[in-house]
Amino acid sequence: MSMKIRLARGGSKKRPHYSIVATDSRNPRDGRFLEKLGTYNPLLAKDSEERVKMNMERVQYWLGQGAQPTDRIARMLEAAGVLAKKTRSNPKSAVPGKRMTELAAKKAARSEAPAAE
Template sequence: MAMKIRLARGGSKKRPFYSIVATDSRNPRDGRFLEKLGTYNPLMAKDAEGRVVMNIERINHWIAQGAQPTDRVARFLEAAGARPKKERSNPKSAVPGKAMAERAAKKAARNEAPAAAEE
């Protein structure tokens, strides 16, 4: 059985609230789960204590059983110090889009024009 530690959405429309659960990966996101391991409330301030509440001991138990945390849960565990920080690389995030590249080229051309006139 492929186990996952992931978020299950609760809360009403436009008021999300998530439970951190251990479940079979084939179950639906908000469907049946084996154990509730914590909560995540994205509406709280980023520095609030109750924003992410996890039972680290039980999460480590499920990881030892072979459960894989999703990306978001893995980031929560890294922030809590339960897992080592993973090096992430997104080389395309630093590359500007088409429109921004065109604007930068125009700006560079304008800046070079007065410099050429001074010489």
């Protein structure tokens, strides 16, 4: 059984509230889970202590059992000091899209052309 520590969404429309759960990765996002490990409320301020609450003992237990945290949970665990920080690199995020590349080429061509008077 491949285990995950992930978010399960609750709350109403446009008012999300998440539970941090340990579950089988084949289960649906908001479906059956084995254990609730904490809560995450993205509507609170980033420096609020109530934003992320986790039972660290149980999180450590599930990590020891081989559960893989999702990317968002891994970031939360890095911030809490449970996991070592990973270096992330997304070199494509800085590359402009097709439209901006075309606009930049047009602007460069206009600036290179001699000013006709």
